Amino acid sequence: MTARLWGGRFRSGPSPELTALSRSTEVDWRLAPQDIMQTSAHVGVLQMAGLLSAADAERITEVLAEMSREVAAGTLIPAADDEDVHTVIERTLIERVGDLGARIRAGRSRNDQVATDLRLYCLAATPVLAQQVCDLADALLEQAERTADWPAPGYTHLQRAQPVTLGHELAKHVHALLRDLDRLVDWRTRCAVSPLGAGAIAGSPFALDPQGTAEQLGFSTAFANSIDAVGDRDFVAELLFVCALLGVHLSRLGEEITLWCASEFAVAQLADEWSTGSSIMPQKKNPDIAELARGRSARLIGDLTTVLVLLKALPFGYNRDLQEDKPPLFDALDTLALTLPALTGCVRTLTFNAERLRTMAPAGHALATEVADELARAGIPFAIAHEITGRLVAAADERGVALGELTDEQCRAISPHLTPTVMAGVDLATALARRTVPGGTAPARVREQVIAARSRVADRRVQWRGQWSPQWGGQSPGQRP
Numbered sequence: 019m020t021a022r023l024w025g026g027r028f029r030s031g032p033s034p035e036l037t038a039l040s041r042s043t044e045v046d047w048r049l050a051p052q053d054i055m056q057t058s059a060h061v062g063v064l065q066m067a068g069l070l071s072a073a074d075a076e077r078i079t080e081v082l083a084e085m086s087r088e089v090a091a092g093t094l095i096p097a098a099d100d101e102d103v104h105t106v107i108e109r110t111l112i113e114r115v116g117d118l119g120a121r122i123r124a125g126r127s128r129n130d131q132v133a134t135d136l137r138l139y140c141l142a143a144t145p146v147l148a149q150q151v152c153d154l155a156d157a158l159l160e161q162a163e164r165t166a167d168w169p170a171p172g173y174t175h176l177q178r179a180q181p182v183t184l185g186h187e188l189a190k191h192v193h194a195l196l197r198d199l200d201r202l203v204d205w206r207t208r209c210a211v212s213p214l215g216a217g218a219i220a221g222s223p224f225a226l227d228p229q230g231t232a233e234q235l236g237f238s239t240a241f242a243n244s245i246d247a248v249g250d251r252d253f254v255a256e257l258l259f260v261c262a263l264l265g266v267h268l269s270r271l272g273e274e275i276t277l278w279c280a281s282e283f284a285v286a287q288l289a290d291e292w293s294t295g296s297s298i299m300p301q302k303k304n305p306d307i308a309e310l311a312r313g314r315s316a317r318l319i320g321d322l323t324t325v326l327v328l329l330k331a332l333p334f335g336y337n338r339d340l341q342e343d344k345p346p347l348f349d350a351l352d353t354l355a356l357t358l359p360a361l362t363g364c365v366r367t368l369t370f371n372a373e374r375l376r377t378m379a380p381a382g383h384a385l386a387t388e389v390a391d392e393l394a395r396a397g398i399p400f401a402i403a404h405e406i407t408g409r410l411v412a413a414a415d416e417r418g419v420a421l422g423e424l425t426d427e428q429c430r431a432i433s434p435h436l437t438p439t440v441m442a443g444v445d446l447a448t449a450l451a452r453r454t455v456p457g458g459t460a461p462a463r464v465r466e467q468v469i470a471a472r473s474r475v476a477d478r479r480v481q482w483r484g485q486w487s488p489q490w491g492g493q494s495p496g497q498r499p
Contacts, residue, residue, distance in 0.1 A: 043096040045344050046103045050089045052138040053107050053131065056214055058082050059234045060126055063215075067225040069124055078122065081114050103135070104128050125226050127218035129248040129336040134214045136344070138235065140257055141209060143351050148202055148482035150358035151264065155195045155475045157366040162188040163468045167461035168372050169379040169446055170285075178382030181449050184375055185468065186459040192471045194267040199478045201260045209253040212237035216247035219335040248336040251329055254343050258322040261350040265318030268361060272311035275364065279305050285374050289367035292360075307364040314353050321346035321353075376446070383411050383421055385444045388452075389436075392443040398435055406433045 032040070058079055065075040085107070088094035100106045111119035166185035171178050212235060215221065215228030221244040228240035241247035278286035288305055296302035324346040328339055386407050393403035409432050414421050417428075422444045429436035443449075454460045457467065 040101055042102045042341055042344075043100050043106065045348070046132070046135075047096055047106070048348065049103050049132075049135040049139055049344075050094075050107065051086060052135040052142075053103050054082050054086045054089065055138065056131065056134045056231075056235060057107060057111075057122060059231045060214065061122060062234065063226045063231055064122065064124060064224075066227060066230075067125070069224060070121060074118055074121075077115060078111065078118065081111060081119075085110055085114075102128070102132075104131050125217065125222040125224045126214065127216075127248070129218045130213045130216040130244075132340075133216075133248055133250070134212060134235070136347075137209055137211070137213070137237070137253060140253060140347075141206070141236070144202055144206065144257070145482045147261075147351065147354055147358075148199055148478065150355070150362070151195050151199055152475050152479045152482075154358055154362045154365065155192045155471070157362045158188050158192050158195075159468050159472050159475070161365065161368065161370075162186075162192070162464065165370060165372075166464040166468065167450075168370070168375055169450060170375045171378040171381065171384060172459070178378075178384045180387055181379040181384055181446055182459040183450060183461055183464050184370060185461070185464040189464065189467055189471060191267065191271050192475070194270075195264075196471065196474055196478070198260060198264045198267065199482075201263070203478075203481070205253070205256050205260055207238070208256065210236075210238040211247075212240045213247035213250075214240075216241050216244035219245055219248060245335045249332065249334065249340075251325065251340060251343050254347050255322070255325045255329060258318075258325055258347060258350055261354060262315075262318045262322040264354065265315035265357075268357060269312040269315035271365075272305075272308035272361065275308035275368070276305045276312070278368075278370075279303075279308075285371050285378070287369045287371070288364070289369070292364040292367050305364075307360045311357050311361045314357050317353055318350050321350040380420070380446045380449075383414060385421060385446070385449055386411050388443050388445075388449045389421065389440065391452075392440045393435055396435065396440060403435075406435060409433070410436060 061070065061075050061078050061082070064070045065072060070078070085094055094106075094110065096103075096106045097109075100109065108119065108123065111122065113119075162185040164185075165188065166183060168184040169181055170184040170187055172180045172182035172187070212228065212232030214231050214235070215226050232238070232240040275286065277283050279288055288303060290303075292307055294304045294306040296304065325343055328342055332339060389410060390400065390403040390407040393406060394400045398406070410421060410424070410429065413428060413432055414424055417424070422441065424441075426438055426441075429441055451460055454463060456463065
């Protein structure tokens with residue numbers, strides 16, 4: 019029997035060049051568990067439609083279960099001339115049960131098969147991804163809790179801005195990750211729609227039950243339009259957007275770790291087991307994990323761009339171009355599956371230099387805003403207070419001293435409003451303690467933030483743990499077929 023699922027109207031077989039270009043098993047074989055799963059569900063609706071007897075349906079289902087075990091064990095693999103994953107499954111089934119296996123193609127097409135397989139795969143992969151994001155968030159929160167009252171320099175434009183606490187700096191990354199988790203939850207609603215039963219484009223003439231099949235496979239609902247069902251890849255593009263933005267967040271964290279560990283900053287130290295050395299410079303201790311996280315974000319952005327460009331001009335229903343949606347999707351999920359645990363370990367084992375951070379926090383006149391704020395408390399309009407403080411900074415620069423090192427006479431010469439009481443506010447601990455607005459950097463607020471964020475992360479863990487289902491099994495991201 020030919021390994022192709024088509025060919026009756028052709029007088030000759032495809033050219034070797036066409037065969038080579040068309041073959042996709044090296045990519046889509048990882049969908050084999052999902053293809054077997056939805057084939058089993060389809061067998062059930064064929065029986066309900068009267069196209070298979072109960073005995074025949076039971077026989078096919080038993081063989082499919084056997085094939086599923088062999089796929090998991092790696093003993094069932096594609097043959098050299100198999101065109102795609104669907105070909106392998108149908109060919110193997112026919113080899114084992116004869117013409118009975120050929121009856122499963124009624125009422126479905128590779129078009130709705132692959133769309134179903136891909137949605138099932140995504141639904142299986144995202145709980146794993148979400149748990150890994152939660153792991154990184156927890157590692158950051160552990161560090162943030164420990165350093166909630168550690169003074170640290172805050173930056174804008176990569177210039178010293180205002181003092182903050184290190185815990186506040188670390189916790190900021192958690193909020194970005196929580197938004198990524200929220201986007202995954204939102205995405206899941208749109209992905210959990212079953213295309214099975216849409217056929218090639220027009221639906222099925224048989225009395226199938228798409229909604230029943232959808233529920234059996236764990237989808238929330240079935241398709242509303244058969245053309246859209248087979249041509250839609252919004253769920254791929256949207257998941258890749260979530261992955262790309264997550265990658266950007268990992269890149270920003272990686273950039274900061276790289277800077278923190280550089281000798282010019284020297285505020286953090288990498289653990290030996292989470293850093294690398296140089297083949298020529300014995301003294302080097304390189305933040306390779308942070309740099310690779312930064313670099314992998316380029317791939318994630320590229321994967322999203324690939325799919326968006328792929329989709330931008332496709333007409334009507336299914337087009338073979340959609341075969342190219344899987345490599346970027348699988349690459350993105352695999353990339354994150356490797357990157358997230360490594361970055362989590364790097365973050366969890368970072369050590370920070372508290373004294374260095376405390377020294378850096380007020381440097382560069384970072385407490386200037388405290389003077390302006392103190393003047394405003396004394397009744398000076400803030401615009402005028404800002405001007406007075408600017409002159410104070412200029413005077414300190416001319417003398418090469420910190421703001422608090424100017425004498426009372428020098429301050430009064432700049433403005434009579436710069437009294438000793440006002441200048442007493444130029445104090446690091448006071449500056450941090452005063453930032454008590456909700457979400458601010460005061461240590462008490464940072465601790466509240468950590469508690470709240472930890473609760474949200476825990477909620478997301480529970481939510482995604484409940485979404486995992488063995489029937490959605492198959493290869494985890496990061497496993498190559």
